[in-house]
Amino acid sequence: MAKQTLSPEQASSLLDILIHHETYTEIEDFKYDRAIHEYGPPFQQDSSIKPATPILQTLLIRLGLQLPGLKDVSENFWSSRIQPLLSALSSANLSESYDKGVLGQRKTVATAISALLEYPARGYFGGFSKQKPQKADNKYDPSDPEDISKAWVDFRQQMVYGELIDELFSRTAETDQLKEHSQLVQGAHRFVILNLASIMHYTLIVSPKGPSLLSLLESAHRLVPYLLIRQTLKVSNAATMINGMVKIGLAKASVGTVTNWLGLSVGADEGMNLMQTIISTVLGWDISKLKKRVSHIESDKQGPTKEQRSSLAAYVNLSQLEQEQRRSQSKSQNQSIVAIILASTSLTAKTHSLALEYLSLKLSIRDREQLIEIFCRRNPDLVTPTTRDLISAYDHIIRGVHNAVDLSGTVSDAQAFLDDLIKLSKPNSSRTGQVPVEDYVKLLESHQQSSHRFMHQVCKNGEDLVVLYKDFGHKLAAQFRESNARPATVEKLERLLDDLSTTDRDAVIQEVDKHVEYLNHLSESSSSRIRATLNRDSKTTYGPGVYLARWQALLDDTLITPTEVEGQVRKAGSEETKEASRTDVDGEKKGDSSAVKTVEQEHVKPPEVGTTVKLLMSHFWEMLREWTKDG
Numbered sequence: 001m002a003k004q005t006l007s008p009e010q011a012s013s014l015l016d017i018l019i020h021h022e023t024y025t026e027i028e029d030f031k032y033d034r035a036i037h038e039y040g041p042p043f044q045q046d047s048s049i050k051p052a053t054p055i056l057q058t059l060l061i062r063l064g065l066q067l068p069g070l071k072d073v074s075e076n077f078w079s080s081r082i083q084p085l086l087s088a089l090s091s092a093n094l095s096e097s098y099d100k101g102v103l104g105q106r107k108t109v110a111t112a113i114s115a116l117l118e119y120p121a122r123g124y125f126g127g128f129s130k131q132k133p134q135k136a137d138n139k140y141d142p143s144d145p146e147d148i149s150k151a152w153v154d155f156r157q158q159m160v161y162g163e164l165i166d167e168l169f170s171r172t173a174e175t176d177q178l179k180e181h182s183q184l185v186q187g188a189h190r191f192v193i194l195n196l197a198s199i200m201h202y203t204l205i206v207s208p209k210g211p212s213l214l215s216l217l218e219s220a221h222r223l224v225p226y227l228l229i230r231q232t233l234k235v236s237n238a239a240t241m242i243n244g245m246v247k248i249g250l251a252k253a254s255v256g257t258v259t260n261w262l263g264l265s266v267g268a269d270e271g272m273n274l275m276q277t278i279i280s281t282v283l284g285w286d287i288s289k290l291k292k293r294v295s296h297i298e299s300d301k302q303g304p305t306k307e308q309r310s311s312l313a314a315y316v317n318l319s320q321l322e323q324e325q326r327r328s329q330s331k332s333q334n335q336s337i338v339a340i341i342l343a344s345t346s347l348t349a350k351t352h353s354l355a356l357e358y359l360s361l362k363l364s365i366r367d368r369e370q371l372i373e374i375f376c377r378r379n380p381d382l383v384t385p386t387t388r389d390l391i392s393a394y395d396h397i398i399r400g401v402h403n404a405v406d407l408s409g410t411v412s413d414a415q416a417f418l419d420d421l422i423k424l425s426k427p428n429s430s431r432t433g434q435v436p437v438e439d440y441v442k443l444l445e446s447h448q449q450s451s452h453r454f455m456h457q458v459c460k461n462g463e464d465l466v467v468l469y470k471d472f473g474h475k476l477a478a479q480f481r482e483s484n485a486r487p488a489t490v491e492k493l494e495r496l497l498d499d500l501s502t503t504d505r506d507a508v509i510q511e512v513d514k515h516v517e518y519l520n521h522l523s524e525s526s527s528s529r530i531r532a533t534l535n536r537d538s539k540t541t542y543g544p545g546v547y548l549a550r551w552q553a554l555l556d557d558t559l560i561t562p563t564e565v566e567g568q569v570r571k572a573g574s575e576e577t578k579e580a581s582r583t584d585v586d587g588e589k590k591g592d593s594s595a596v597k598t599v600e601q602e603h604v605k606p607p608e609v610g611t612t613v614k615l616l617m618s619h620f621w622e623m624l625r626e627w628t629k630d631g
Helices: 008-031 054-066 077-091 105-126 145-161 164-174 183-206 210-223 226-233 238-250 255-262 274-298 306-316 320-333 337-342 349-377 383-393 395-404 407-425 437-461 463-479 489-498 502-534 546-556 575-580 594-602 610-630
Strands: none
Touching (some): 008 054, 008 105, 008 502, 054 105, 054 463, 145 164, 145 183, 145 463, 145 502, 164 183, 164 437, 164 463, 183 210, 183 407, 183 437, 183 502, 183 546, 210 274, 210 407, 226 238, 226 407, 238 274, 274 383, 306 337, 306 349, 320 337, 337 349, 395 437, 407 437, 489 502, 489 610, 502 546
């Protein structure tokens, strides 16, 4: 049998398929407690452990733990602080989108993180290939869509293989004006602004859960004591300032705090600090709204009976295994999760609809109660000591930034940005139609000078910080160089293919080739939307960025219970599910319903790669585990 040889495009496509599915599988695996206990370093100190989540472990060890401050945490920080917190979250058995009949916030956040982590994972395991400059004359027009895209490609090349990291630090120390940087930097900056604006627009406007996320952001923003924080940050002595900020955010004042300190009690409830109070208050507001909706269903004559409601409420508190068994029944028997729980297929359409809503509300209430318990009321407290340890590790960095920057002014800038972001994203009776991407571009551009000023002050006045972060930048860039990529990545992928039968290999290659076309199409579509967004007279409703398409693909694949007593399992990509997911905690439909149609029109659905995943994923997983173990 002839040895399989992959072209560069095919190798990149195959790696993309495998990384995409493995990354999300690993993140999804954290809903089980076993994931954190099979992680390996830094949670378990035995370096011989082959991690069950090799991509996440590699990104943390090779990239995350190189970050100044984070690399200075104590050796037992991960095992004694972070591990118990993650274990508590997985043991809480938070709800699944399938049971709720709509896309949940946890699924939205998990898929967003997964789509983001794919990028460094591909760069680390596949290497960032060295290429010739897109523009040899180094002249880029920030108003030209093609020049912006080329500037971004060349910018990354210079960051990884050139001396742009040093140049950026030096130039930023000299000026806070973007126009005084090279055209390459200006063009790349423009590319980043457009993509950030697109992500913000998608998250808060296009995504079905956008209104809910905006509501959480606004509620938390209202509770932050910005004036007190600004006054504390003005204190000239760094140690006094840090101590003051710790007291504002983490201090607890209760009888339990005093009696525990005096030794008169052990484990008495010490109350909450400011951070925990904000979390508890915001989630508590949600719970109150959800309980009102529960009461309305309980009083509805067409709703589920008292006995049926008891059965639905009991399901909410079942173990993870028991709930998964019922979900499996629902999928195999083509019946809704409500029908399985109630062991009845004789429900009227109205009763079934209200029963499904009742189950969704009870699950949402429990989720928030569990989060409050873990982050705010757990004894012993997990959040406060974790935050204190992080502050201790970052002490030298905080002192450096305090001496280099007007932090009080920085907080004012951040507050002003959030004010404008929330105002722009909220519904406005005077505005017709959906908020366009261009408005988010303008928002970022109107506030970009404050971030430029912050970076200029750090680079100009914080020599020690510059040394730290410049060194971090060089170490990070080195990880993505082709010469430092994992050993013979392409050869190993080809070896996986060689082990397949001719029929299976041909099927995989066919899917890989279609995926090459898909990736090219995504890139072309993103470029066309960049052109549209740069035309300030246009009203772009779906922004540029390949990232959005990958995120949307993960969301659309989410399985949802049938909407009827008997019916096919749905996917979150259906228009019906997306429309239902726009319902906020108060029961009102939020956001713009046209956003659903926008996604349907603009989103490019990925080709089928099931054969590739089925035949190669387990072998690829083992390959990653070996690489991770070997370092």
